Amino acid sequence: MSDEPLSQKEIEDRLRELPGWAYENDRITRTYRLDGHFAASALVAHIAALQQELNHHSDLTLGYDTVRLAVNTHSAGDAVTATDFALAERVESIAPGHGAA
Numbered sequence: 001m002s003d004e005p006l007s008q009k010e011i012e013d014r015l016r017e018l019p020g021w022a023y024e025n026d027r028i029t030r031t032y033r034l035d036g037h038f039a040a041s042a043l044v045a046h047i048a049a050l051q052q053e054l055n056h057h058s059d060l061t062l063g064y065d066t067v068r069l070a071v072n073t074h075s076a077g078d079a080v081t082a083t084d085f086a087l088a089e090r091v092e093s094i095a096p097g098h099g100a101a
């Protein structure tokens with residue numbers, strides 16, 4: 001199934017279901033705050049496993065106690081697609097278990 005770029009309205013509609021996520025620089029983004037560096041590192045490892053499973057990868061940035069994701073779909077010309085939102089939803093499903101806010 002080809003991954004089609006989503007329209008601005010489709011992106012906005014989907015973002016309403018994903019509190020904390022934003023659309024910037026042609027990517028959907030989210031920054032999580034964790035209880036310290038080890039917790040942030042553990043979330044990064046878990047997200048990396050999800051990304052390998054989905055074969056879809058964000059730019060993933062580890063800070064002292066933060067994890068930032070920024071993602072779009074390269075094969076769709078670096079546009080935001082449904083696959084990016086599928087990854088976002090999977091990450092949202094695991095983040096609370098890490099104590100992420």
Ligand SMILES: C[C@H](O)[C@H](O)[C@H]1CNC2=NC(N)=NC(=O)C2=N1
Pocket residue numbers: 055056057058071072073074075076
């Ligand atoms: C060959 C491999 O399946 C592709 O390069 C995958 C890997 N991860 C990817 N991640 C993202 N964000 N976009 C892609 O188009 C993409 N394609």
